[in-house]
């Protein structure tokens with residue numbers, strides 16, 4: 223099935239609040255678990271960047287799990303960043319270590335290099351996926367670790383519909399439509415491998431569920 227891109231930024235207030243209120247407990251707790259599996263070293267410390275952070279759930283979980291991490295979390299949508307800042311304002315213990323910033327990925331020029339790049343569900347939003355892989359050179363130093371999770375595109379429209387029914391059954395229509403469109407916009411694992419090769423990186427790509435892949439490794 224051919225990829226059907228979706229709009230890059232999530233800016234519609236109804237869409238943003240449905241996304242922020244959705245139950246992502248399973249995939250997002252799995253994000254942290256898989257990070258541990260792939261980087262089983264005892265100390266996770268330093269600076270991390272969360273790319274396409276949305277309303278911040280992955281950022282909050284990563285900051286809570288790793289108390290010696292400072293995180294910059296970026297998103298091009300002002301509505302998402304507003305939501306994330308509102309949510310974190312009452313989170314003592316992490317709010318001092320997290321900075322949310324509204325910026326497009328390719329326009330962000332940090333004044334530091336990061337020890338970790340993390341990202342969840344950004345890749346399938348990008349019109350040009352190479353923007354993500356090129357950011358690794360700009361944001362990382364030798365030894366930085368990359369951990370990215372995203373959807374992969376199903377084989378057929380019927381499979382996309384059945385995954386949508388399976389995983390968004392109790393969600394509002396706006397979220398069901400978003401999830402369905404995201405599946406159609408996602409890249410297949412072999413396409414992601416090609417992108418990474420083209421960017422000159424050596425990262426692993428693995429399917430970890432019926433809809434998710436992870437991309438991980440050190441640079």
Ligand SMILES: C[S@@+](CC[C@H](N)C(=O)[O-])C[C@H]1O[C@@H](n2cnc3c(N)ncnc32)[C@H](O)[C@@H]1O
Nearest residue numbers: 230231232274275276297298299326327342347
């Ligand atoms: C599906 S959401 C994922 C949010 C969050 N990472 C999570 O897992 O809950 C994708 C986010 O990427 C943002 N985004 C898309 N393209 C972007 C770009 N080029 N630069 C920065 N953010 C972008 C969107 O605005 C949206 O908030």
